[in-house]
Amino acid sequence: MSDEQVTLKLADQTDAKRVLSFLRQAAQETNVILIPHLESVNESVEALNLKTIAQQGDALVLLACLEAEVIGMLTIMPLPDHQQAGELGIVVLKDYWHQGIGSLLIDEALYWHQNYAPLEHLVLDVFKSNSRALRLYQHYGFAITGETEITDTTGNQQPTILMEFTN
DSSP states (O other): OTTOOEEEEEOOGGGHHHHHHHHHHHHHHOSOOOOTTGGGOOHHHHHHHHHHHHTOTTOEEEEEEETTEEEEEEEEEEETTEEEEEEEEEEEOGGGTTTTHHHHHHHHHHHHHHHTOOOSEEEEEEETTOHHHHHHHHHTTOEEEEEEEEEOTTSOEEEEEEEEEEO
């Protein structure tokens, strides 16, 4: 990635194929992609999902791209049971871990949250075993609010840290 530039792009319906490809690859590389039935989602359904999200003022899907390839993705979705909270999700392809892509996406998430979002706070959960991500979120001002367990994609219970960012 030395002289190549990562660009950021708001996802829209034309990105459906690339988003699905990215998510399916990431799901093979990590056990944190918790999207039910990801393999059965087709391009037209994903296009509709992205179009709907793009029209909402309280949701965001941002793609980190290296040329035409999606290498990272940020999502912020309002929680159904607490409309003033947005759940933050960040995924980066394994080949690009530890290269600043996650930091870039968090920067953008916080900028959007502080300048455009109607949400009061952002929440996330991170597997306790992912100490690098935990430290990264703390560096950006996310506070630990609790612990729980989440079933990962392999069916194993994972101790999980709950975090929150408030303006």
